[in-house]
Amino acid sequence: MAKLIAANWKMNKTVDETVDFISGLKKSKIPKEMEIAVFPPFTSLHAASKLLEKSKISLGAQNMYFEEKGAFTGEISPLMLKELGCRYVLIGHSERRHIIAEKNKDIKKKFSLALKWELIPVLCVGETKKERKSGKTMEVIESQLKGIQASKGIVIAYEPVWAIGTGENATAKQASEMHSAIRRIISRNSIRIIYGGSVSPENSSNFLREKEIDGLLVGGASLDLKKFTYIINS
Numbered sequence: 156m157a158k159l160i161a162a163n164w165k166m167n168k169t170v171d172e173t174v175d176f177i178s179g180l181k182k183s184k185i186p187k188e189m190e191i192a193v194f195p196p197f198t199s200l201h202a203a204s205k206l207l208e209k210s211k212i213s214l215g216a217q218n219m220y221f222e223e224k225g226a227f228t229g230e231i232s233p234l235m236l237k238e239l240g241c242r243y244v245l246i247g248h249s250e251r252r253h254i255i256a257e258k259n260k261d262i263k264k265k266f267s268l269a270l271k272w273e274l275i276p277v278l279c280v281g282e283t284k285k286e287r288k289s290g291k292t293m294e295v296i297e298s299q300l301k302g303i304q305a306s307k308g309i310v311i312a313y314e315p316v317w318a319i320g321t322g323e324n325a326t327a328k329q330a331s332e333m334h335s336a337i338r339r340i341i342s343r344n345s346i347r348i349i350y351g352g353s354v355s356p357e358n359s360s361n362f363l364r365e366k367e368i369d370g371l372l373v374g375g376a377s378l379d380l381k382k383f384t385y386i387i388n389s
């Protein structure tokens with residue numbers, strides 16, 4: 156399985172900035188054994204999709220709604236993402252769980268609907284610092300994974316909340332241990348489990364060396380083309 160290196164831009168980059176970045180990325184050296192995906196904000200998806208039409212770089216969206224259409228002001232349907240050529244969709248990112256108060260039950264509905272529309276869900280799971288300190292990590296991860304259909308091809312992103320945007324990344328060993336625990340819980344070998352949380356050009360190779368780590372979900376460092384291409388080649 157090719158390792159997946161994904162850029163989650165969160166609420167960053169205008170259309171022009173997206174076009175600049177992707178044009179540069181297309182010219183960069185990408186090792187054959189890597190799959191690259193970019194997750195721009197919704198407003199940039201159309202422009203990104205045009206640029207990526209004949210490219211091997213995949214496109215993903217950062218969120219979707221759990222209904223196909225209807226009176227849901229401000230929401231985005233999986234059909235709309237399909238139409239734009241998205242291959243992936245992030246589901247249950249920790250910023251959505253913790254800042255926007257998305258609930259596990261709605262996240263699971265999103266996950267199922269993404270599969271129905273043949274979008275590959277990248278389900279984000281992870282514990283807070285408090286949960287880790289109180290020994291609740293596995294309980295939290297289990298509840299985030301409970302009931303999801305672990306079909307072939309889906310991606311799980313292990314993103315400990317305490318490591319996101321803090322500069323305090325999990326060690327490769329910690330991430331590896333969590334990845335094998337996640338694999339045990341979902342009892343599937345054929346899915347990719349990627350790590351996210353303060354990934355940088357300085358630490359990326361430590362993660363990519365690990366057998367249990369099938370790729371990286373990069374936030375802050377993915378906004379800078381130089382840093383991101385360094386990570387891809389690390």
Ligand code: 13P
Nearest residue numbers: 163319320352353374375
């Ligand atoms: P940072 O790489 O900025 O810590 O963000 C990680 C993340 O949330 C990716 O989805």
